[in-house]
Amino acid sequence: MRRNGWFLPIMATLGFGFLYAPIVSLVIFSFNESRLVTVWGGFSTRWYGELLRDGQMLAAAWISLKVAMISASVATIIGTLAAFVLTRFGTFRGKLLLTGMATAPLVMPEVITGLSLLLLFVAMEGMLGWPAGRGLTTVVIAHSTFCAAYVAVIAQSRLRDMDESLEEAARDLGAGPVRVFFDITLPVIAPALVSGWLLAFTLSLDDLVIASFVSGPGASTLPMVIFSKVRLGVSPDVNALASIIIGIVAVAVTIAGFLLLRQSKTAR
Amino acid sequence: MSDALPTPRRFPLTAGLMAGVGGLLGATAVGWLGLPPNVALLLSITVGVALLAFALGRVMGWSDRWMVIAIPLGWFLVFFLVPFFVLGRISLSEAIIARPPYSPLWDTAPDGSIEILASLQNYGFILGESLYRNAYLSSMQVAAVSTVFALLIGYPIAYYIARSEEPKRSILLLMVILPFWTSFLLRVYAWIGFLRREGVINNLLLWAGIIDEPLVMMQTPGAVYVGIVYTYLPFMILPLYATLVKLDGALLEAAADLGASPIVTFFTVTLPLSLPGIVAGSMLVFIPAVGEYVIPALLGPSDMLMIGRTLWDEFFSSRDWPVASAVAIIMLILVVLPIMWLQSVQNRQEQR
Numbered sequence: 001m002r003r004n005g006w007f008l009p010i011m012a013t014l015g016f017g018f019l020y021a022p023i024v025s026l027v028i029f030s031f032n033e034s035r036l037v038t039v040w041g042g043f044s045t046r047w048y049g050e051l052l053r054d055g056q057m058l059a060a061a062w063i064s065l066k067v068a069m070i071s072a073s074v075a076t077i078i079g080t081l082a083a084f085v086l087t088r089f090g091t092f093r094g095k096l097l098l099t100g101m102a103t104a105p106l107v108m109p110e111v112i113t114g115l116s117l118l119l120l121f122v123a124m125e126g127m128l129g130w131p132a133g134r135g136l137t138t139v140v141i142a143h144s145t146f147c148a149a150y151v152a153v154i155a156q157s158r159l160r161d162m163d164e165s166l167e168e169a170a171r172d173l174g175a176g177p178v179r180v181f182f183d184i185t186l187p188v189i190a191p192a193l194v195s196g197w198l199l200a201f202t203l204s205l206d207d208l209v210i211a212s213f214v215s216g217p218g219a220s221t222l223p224m225v226i227f228s229k230v231r232l233g234v235s236p237d238v239n240a241l242a243s244i245i246i247g248i249v250a251v252a253v254t255i256a257g258f259l260l261l262r263q264s265k266t267a268r
Numbered sequence: 269m270s271d272a273l274p275t276p277r278r279f280p281l282t283a284g285l286m287a288g289v290g291g292l293l294g295a296t297a298v299g300w301l302g303l304p305p306n307v308a309l310l311l312s313i314t315v316g317v318a319l320l321a322f323a324l325g326r327v328m329g330w331s332d333r334w335m336v337i338a339i340p341l342g343w344f345l346v347f348f349l350v351p352f353f354v355l356g357r358i359s360l361s362e363a364i365i366a367r368p369p370y371s372p373l374w375d376t377a378p379d380g381s382i383e384i385l386a387s388l389q390n391y392g393f394i395l396g397e398s399l400y401r402n403a404y405l406s407s408m409q410v411a412a413v414s415t416v417f418a419l420l421i422g423y424p425i426a427y428y429i430a431r432s433e434e435p436k437r438s439i440l441l442l443m444v445i446l447p448f449w450t451s452f453l454l455r456v457y458a459w460i461g462f463l464r465r466e467g468v469i470n471n472l473l474l475w476a477g478i479i480d481e482p483l484v485m486m487q488t489p490g491a492v493y494v495g496i497v498y499t500y501l502p503f504m505i506l507p508l509y510a511t512l513v514k515l516d517g518a519l520l521e522a523a524a525d526l527g528a529s530p531i532v533t534f535f536t537v538t539l540p541l542s543l544p545g546i547v548a549g550s551m552l553v554f555i556p557a558v559g560e561y562v563i564p565a566l567l568g569p570s571d572m573l574m575i576g577r578t579l580w581d582e583f584f585s586s587r588d589w590p591v592a593s594a595v596a597i598i599m600l601i602l603v604v605l606p607i608m609w610l611q612s613v614q615n616r617q618e619q620r
Binding site: 015019023025026029079082084089092097098100104109112113115120141145202205208213227238239242250 | 336339344348352354421424431435439444449453455458462468498562565579583584596600607612
C-alpha cells in the first residue's frame with residue numbers, strides 16, 4: 001500500500017465532517033426542550049409527541065408513502081424493461097431515442113420536468129377528458145417516469161456485468177425468451193432491482209418540485225407540507241421528523257451494508 | 269405456465285390469469301391502500317391495454333420483440349418527450365383568463381378563414397427584459413462556481429476512498445451515499461439551523477470569543493453556494509471514485525521511479541486519467557444546479573436572481589403559463605441540450 005501522506009486524510013475528514021455536521025446537529029436539537037431550536041433548553045421528547053398529534057403532517061406522510069410505493073413499483077417495471085431492451089435486443093429503430101429518454105430525466109432540472117408534465121396533463125384533460133383534475137394519479141405518473149430512469153441505469157449496469165452464457169445455455173436447452181427472462185435473468189438481477197426499487201421509493205418520497213407542479217388540492221405530499229412550514233422558519237417538530245427519517249435510513253443502510261459485506265466475504 | 273399446453277391454448281389461460289391478478293391488484297389498491305378509484309382504474313386500463321396489444325399482436329403476427337420494446341418506449345415518449353412539445357406549443361400562446369389559462373394557436377373567423385394566433389412574443393419579452401437575462405446569467409454563474417467547489421472538495425474524498433483498503437473502502441463509500449438517501453429537503457433545512465443568527469455556527473463562535481456580534485450568513489448568496497455544494501457533493505464524488513478506483517497503481521509507481529514528485533505525478537498522470545469522472549461529476553452537479561429552486565428559496569436572499577425561482581414565481585404567483593413555458597424552453601436550449609449533446613458524443617467515443 002502506498003503512503004497516503006497527511007493531505008488526503010485531513011481533506012477527507014473535513015469533507016465527511018461537512019457532510020455530517022448539519023445532520024448530527026439536526027438530530028441533537030430534535031431532543032431540545034426549547035422552541036428556539038438551536039438554543040439548548042434541556043433534553044425532551046416533546047416534539048416527537050407533537051409530531052404524532054399533527055394531523056396534517058400525518059395525512060401528508062400517508063399520501064407520500066402511497067405515492068412512493070406505487071411509483072417505485074411502476075418505475076421498477078418500466079426501468080427494468082427499458083434496461084433489458086437496451087442491453088439484450090441488439091439494435092432496433094428508436095434505440096438511440098430510448099437511450100436518450102431513459103437517461104435525460106436524471107439531469108433534467110426539476111422545474112422543467114414538473115412544468116412540462118403539468119402542461120401535458122392539462123392538455124390531455126382538455127382533449128381526452130383524462131386525467132380529470134390533478135392529484136394522486138398525476139403525481140404517481142410523474143414520479144414513475146423520473147424514477148424509471150434511475151432504475152434503468154442500475155439495471156443496465158447489472159445486466160451488462162451479468163454472465164450472458166447463462167442465458168445462452170438456457171436457450172440452447174430449449175427455453176423460450178420469456179422463460180429465460182423469468183427463470184434466469186430476473187433472479188440474477190433481482191438484487192439490483194431491489195436497490196433500484198428502494199432508490200425510486202426514496203426519490204419519490206423526497207421530491208418537492210415536481211410534486212408541487214403536478215399535484216392538486218387534497219394531494220399535498222409530505223415534502224410539500226414540510227416546505228410550507230420550513231419557509232416560515234425553523235420548527236422543532238420538523239427536526240423530530242427529520243431525525244425519524246434519518247434513523248430509519250441509517251438502520252436500513254447499515255443492515256444492507258452489513259449483508260453485502262458478509263456476502264462478499266462468503267463469496268471469496 | 270405449463271409446457272404441455274400448446275401455445276394457442278396457453279395464451280387465453282395466461283391472459284385470464286393476468287386479468288385476474290390485475291383485478292385482485294386493483295381491488296387491493298382500492299381497499300387496503302385507500303387509493304381513489306381513478307388510480308385503480310388507471311392500473312386496470314394499463315393492464316387491459318397491454319393485454320389487448322398482446323392479443324392483437326398475436327392475431328396480426330407482430331413480433332414479440334417489438335411488443336416488449338413498445339412498453340418502455342411508449343411510456344417515455346408519452347410522459348417525457350411529448351411534454352416538451354406541449355411546453356413549446358404553450359410558449360407560443362398568450363396568457364388569458366380562462367381554463368386552461370392560455371390562448372389557442374389559431375382561430376376560425378366567422379367567414380371560415382383561419383387566423384394564426386401563435387407568436388414568439390414571449391421569447392421577445394424574456395430576451396428583452398434584463399431581469400430574465402440576469403437571472404439566466406446569475407444561475408449559470410452560481411452553478412459553475414458551485415461545481416468548481418464541489419470538485420475541489422469531492423476530489424480528495426474520492427481519491428482517499430479509492431486508495432483505501434477493503435472493508436474501509438466500502439464503509440466510506442456507504443458514508444458518502446448515506447446522506448443521499450435521507451431527505452434532500454431536510455438536509456437543506458438542517459443548514460438553516462446552522463447558519464441563522466441564533467444558529468449553531470454563531471453560537472459556537474460567540475462562545476469561543478472569536479466574534480462579538482453574530483455573523484449574517486442566512487439569506488446571503490454564500491448560503492446558496494454552501495447549500496448547492498452540500499446537496500450535490502455525492503453526485504460529484506461517486507463518478508470520480510468510479511474512475512479513480514480503476515486507476516492502475518503501476519502507472520503511479522512508474523512515474524515515481526522515473527523521478528516525478530507526487531505533485532508532478534498527480535498533475536501528469538492521475539488528473540488526466542480521471543478526466544471522464546470529472547466531466548461526469550461536473551455535469552451531474554451543474555445542470556440540476558442551474559434550475560435549482562428549493563435551495564435559493566430556503567437559504568438565499570429574496571432578491572437573488574435564479575432562473576428556477578423566476579420560472580416558479582412566473583407559474584405559481586403570476587400564473588402566466590406561456591411565459592413560464594418560454595423561460596423553460598430557453599433554459600433547455602441554453603443549458604441542457606448542449607450538455608446532453610456533448611455527453612452523447614463522449615459516449616459514442618467511449619464505445620469505440
